[in-house]
Amino acid sequence: MLAQGVMKFLCLLVTFFGGVTSLRDVMLLVEPSTVIRGGTAALICSRDMQGAPLYSVKWYRGNHEFYRYTPMEDPDTRVFGLPGIYVDMNRSNGTQVLLRRLDLTLAGNFSCEVTADSPSFATQIATKFIDVIALPPIAPVLKADKDRYQPGEVLKANCTSSPARPAANLTIYINEEALRSSETSLHPSESGLLWTSVKADVKVTPELFLGGRLRVACLATVYDVYRSSANLDFFTPDTDPRPERITLNSASKTFQSWILLFLLFLLPVVMGQDYIVPFVEYDDYDDKYEAVARSALLGG
Numbered sequence: 001m002l003a004q005g006v007m008k009f010l011c012l013l014v015t016f017f018g019g020v021t022s023l024r025d026v027m028l029l030v031e032p033s034t035v036i037r038g039g040t041a042a043l044i045c046s047r048d049m050q051g052a053p054l055y056s057v058k059w060y061r062g063n064h065e066f067y068r069y070t071p072m073e074d075p076d077t078r079v080f081g082l083p084g085i086y087v088d089m090n091r092s093n094g095t096q097v098l099l100r101r102l103d104l105t106l107a108g109n110f111s112c113e114v115t116a117d118s119p120s121f122a123t124q125i126a127t128k129f130i131d132v133i134a135l136p137p138i139a140p141v142l143k144a145d146k147d148r149y150q151p152g153e154v155l156k157a158n159c160t161s162s163p164a165r166p167a168a169n170l171t172i173y174i175n176e177e178a179l180r181s182s183e184t185s186l187h188p189s190e191s192g193l194l195w196t197s198v199k200a201d202v203k204v205t206p207e208l209f210l211g212g213r214l215r216v217a218c219l220a221t222v223y224d225v226y227r228s229s230a231n232l233d234f235f236t237p238d239t240d241p242r243p244e245r246i247t248l249n250s251a252s253k254t255f256q257s258w259i260l261l262f263l264l265f266l267l268p269v270v271m272g273q274d275y276i277v278p279f280v281e282y283d284d285y286d287d288k289y290e291a292v293a294r295s296a297l298l299g300g
């Protein structure tokens, strides 16, 4: 009973003096949350001083201090050279330090330590693991074993993403639909990164040629910071692979002819004040408006 009372009293005492020292809620925030190699990152040290004066804020990587803010000193900021750490002094202050040209080797624990001034000299430290990622330098490469497929054949596709860290996620799409049954593997690269490859076998059926076209796509992603894709189009064996033939049915062909007639004969009248247009320019109009008409039709 007595021991419990003493404990309660001690707890109260600690809480009370904790309140006096005031400093609390020291937090290290990283902006952006995903740090990319070669990019910048702001390490923001937020805290609640509760009105207490600030003595210093120190930033560390591991146990090594690389930046210090001491408002009572002149200059109030100091940088301690650390390999691979490039502090942008113009954008660093007592709240944040901006790092540039971040390298993969910098991934690790970063801390900020806040110290209140006398009388308390209370100190709190916040630590956070910061990862640095490397994005694939080029788009994924998608290959198929043949240029054309007959229904009944198996389309063998493979897609590879260039080295990254973490490895990029690869997804193969058949006509915009993600393929579930694909085989993904990871391979180490010479530079210590990982490249991904994915293989898929697709049984080709006539139904896969939507409007005469079968599209195989490969999408590489890294979290929500990287997206790049590659496409391969296959056309039904007996069709000409020109998009206007394939995407237009006969009804819209009539419409296209109508529009072209309109553009060819009426537009020069509507647009040019004089009816006599030099032949070369007329030809130029023709091509341009045909392109416009076609893109309008394809878009719609």
Ligand SMILES: *[C@@H]1O[C@H](CO)[C@@H](O)[C@H](O)[C@H]1NC(C)=O
Residues within 6 Å of the ligand: 088, 089, 090
């Ligand atoms: C910091 O600002 C100074 C003066 O405005 C400028 O000369 C210098 O290039 C800037 N440094 C960086 C790293 O932006």
Ligand SMILES: *[C@@H]1O[C@H](CO)[C@@H](O)[C@H](O)[C@H]1NC(C)=O
Residues within 6 Å of the ligand: 090, 091, 092, 093, 094, 095, 096
């Ligand atoms: C510190 O610098 C950042 C970025 O330059 C700025 O947004 C912020 O207001 C500054 N904070 C203080 C306390 O000067």
Ligand SMILES: *[C@@H]1O[C@H](CO)[C@@H](O)[C@H](O)[C@H]1NC(C)=O
Residues within 6 Å of the ligand: 107, 108, 109, 129
């Ligand atoms: C970072 O800190 C955590 C927890 O303190 C520790 O488990 C981990 O090993 C540290 N990582 C590195 C790279 O030092």
Ligand SMILES: *[C@@H]1O[C@H](CO)[C@@H](O)[C@H](O)[C@H]1NC(C)=O
Residues within 6 Å of the ligand: 143, 144, 145, 146, 156, 157, 158, 197, 199
């Ligand atoms: C991917 O497919 C192409 C063509 O079929 C082939 O030459 C290449 O070796 C394949 N690559 C892998 C990693 O399977």
Ligand SMILES: *[C@@H]1O[C@H](CO)[C@@H](O)[C@H](O)[C@H]1NC(C)=O
Residues within 6 Å of the ligand: 166, 167, 168, 169, 221, 222, 223, 224
């Ligand atoms: C890959 O996808 C998995 C599952 O959706 C996800 O948890 C992981 O974060 C992704 N990795 C990358 C590098 O985008």
